[in-house]
């Protein structure tokens with residue numbers, strides 16, 4: 242049985258800077274795996290290469306055993322991607338957004354309604370289906386975007402900072418949805434995150450990225466044990482492996498995200 246995602250000696254060079262510098266990891270089917278790291282660590286660049294949006298400078302990526310260099314079109318159908326930027330249309334209802342995606346992906350007409358119903362149900366958006374997305378809260382929009390990404394039954398779901406800018410309640414709602422997906426499907430889930438709590442609550446394994454490298458990889462408990470401190474938190478692990486204090490809630494990117502979201506809904 243091949244791994245769901247295999248990354249071997251992966252490198253991405255921008256000019257003379259290695260944004261991703263020879264990283265290796267494998268993700269099992271059904272695993273929830275996080276890339277955790279400070280701004281500029283190379284997390285987004287890594288998932289852009291995995292989702293085939295960006296060609297690697299060198300190295301290898303296999304999705305369910307298929308090399309992305311040879312099977313890009315096929316692999317894109319295996320992956321659902323929730324980018325950082327807003328991807329739902331605020332001038333349409335939730336239902337219309339989902340219908341649009343089913344048409345874009347050319348799902349057979351007879352399957353569309355059933356898939357939309359399933360997605361609205363699992364994401365707890367049934368009651369809001371016919372409301373304009375501009376009236377949704379940030380958490381509801383995020384859940385709808387997850388719906389758009391899973392409507393074609395992908396095998397792998399990739400989310401770039403899925404809860405950035407959300408309040409704690411909305412963040413927990415998104416985690417609930419990801420936990421339901423993990424329980425009810427065999428989806429492999431890859432996320433990038435700044436939030437320790439997120440990595441610890443929903444992820445089986447975490448890779449800590451720093452300056453293009455993977456500084457450490459393991460279950461949250463394994464990572465804590467590596468610090469040699471009996472009462473280590475994941476925050477201690479982060480500081481131990483990167484020498485950085487991870488700032489949450491105030492990065493340029495987060496502020497930009499939140500501002501974009503506010504702009505979009507005004």
Ligand SMILES: Nc1ncnc2c1ncn2[C@@H]1O[C@H](COP(=O)(O)OP(=O)(O)OP(=O)(O)O)[C@@H](O)[C@H]1O
Pocket residue numbers: 255260278279280281282283284285286287494
């Ligand atoms: N298209 C590009 N051209 C040049 N440099 C880039 C490009 N994309 C990313 N970089 C640089 O590569 C490095 C890694 O960026 P990346 O966005 O992957 O980091 P990240 O870990 O996702 O950070 P963040 O949490 O801020 O999104 C950064 O120094 C960034 O400025």
